[in-house]
Amino acid sequence: MDGQMQLKQWIEDSENIVFFGGAGVSTESGIPDFRSQDGLYNQQYKYPPETIISHSFYLKNPEEFYRFYKNKMLFPEAKPNAAHLALAKLEQQGKLKAVITQNIDGLHQAAGSREVLELHGSVHRNYCTRCGKSYTLGDVMKAEGVPRCSCGGIIKPDVVLYEEGLDMEVLKKAVFYISHADVLIVGGTSLTVYPAAGLIDYYKGSRLALINKSVTPMDSRADLVISGKIGEVLGNIV
Numbered sequence: 690m691d692g693q694m695q696l697k698q699w700i701e702d703s704e705n706i707v708f709f710g711g712a713g714v715s716t717e718s719g720i721p722d723f724r725s726q727d728g729l730y731n732q733q734y735k736y737p738p739e740t741i742i743s744h745s746f747y748l749k750n751p752e753e754f755y756r757f758y759k760n761k762m763l764f765p766e767a768k769p770n771a772a773h774l775a776l777a778k779l780e781q782q783g784k785l786k787a788v789i790t791q792n793i794d795g796l797h798q799a800a801g802s803r804e805v806l807e808l809h810g811s812v813h814r815n816y817c818t819r820c821g822k823s824y825t826l827g828d829v830m831k832a833e834g835v836p837r838c839s840c841g842g843i844i845k846p847d848v849v850l851y852e853e854g855l856d857m858e859v860l861k862k863a864v865f866y867i868s869h870a871d872v873l874i875v876g877g878t879s880l881t882v883y884p885a886a887g888l889i890d891y892y893k894g895s896r897l898a899l900i901n902k903s904v905t906p907m908d909s910r911a912d913l914v915i916s917g918k919i920g921e922v923l924g925n926i927v
């Protein structure tokens with residue numbers, strides 16, 4: 690049986706599927722990932738992206754942080770692709786229990802997914818670091834330079850920067866879903882960003898499918914590896 694047929698069968702047979710994904714899930718929506726050839730890490734800037742989107746850099750140089758963040762990380766026009774839509778459909782059918790994502794773009798919710806665990810936060814939530822007031826993505830986009838609250842404080846996106854910790858509640862829920870999953874589908878992630886990538890260790894089943902365009906350090910751990918574009922693969926199967 691070829692890989693896609695095998696995965697289709699697993700999906701048909703299961704009512705406890707969990708999905709874990711990353712930036713590669715949104716490339717077919719026009720949002721660049723970090724580590725592909727045309728990803729952000731292969732473009733040239735004054736500073737490496739890991740530096741700019743770190744907590745200490747954000748504090749020291751919010752102007753440069755926001756210049757990069759607004760130009761390179763915000764894609765308000767992006768629409769869900771076939772991968773997002775297939776996962777939302779599986780949830781509606783009662784087969785998929787949760788989407789666990791490293792993405793910050795909100796496209797799973799836009800596709801209709803309800804149980805979405807955003808390990809790295811969301812560009813759609815922003816708050817004043819002084820008074821806590823909430824702001825929308827639109828508020829951040831329309832601000833000149835560093836967005837400021839009416840109280841004068843700096844507005845920060847609710848996005849986990851390098852050097853920052855993950856939300857423990859979100860992490861605990863992700864561990865719960867993965868450790869109870871029957872089928873775990875992992876896709877569109879280089880599986881190199883920790884602690885997120887380590888979540889796979891909690892899976893105890895024997896139907897781990899990995900869908901990625903390139904090889905990952907965890908291919909040998911998967912029960913099924915499908916090499917391809919995740920939107921095309923899931924769009925064909927679901």
Ligand code: NAD
Pocket residue numbers: 710711712713714715716717720721722723724725728791792793794809876877878879880881882900901902903904917918919920
């Ligand atoms: P990554 O850039 O490290 O890896 C992306 C992986 O997806 C690569 O292995 C690539 O080969 C694969 N890929 C790209 N397009 C694909 C496709 N159409 N189908 C299948 N595979 C595809 O991304 P990562 O592992 O998520 O880790 C990087 C960090 O980047 C995450 O923490 C995330 O928060 C952040 N990020 C998020 C977005 C977003 O929200 N859309 C975009 C860029 C980066």
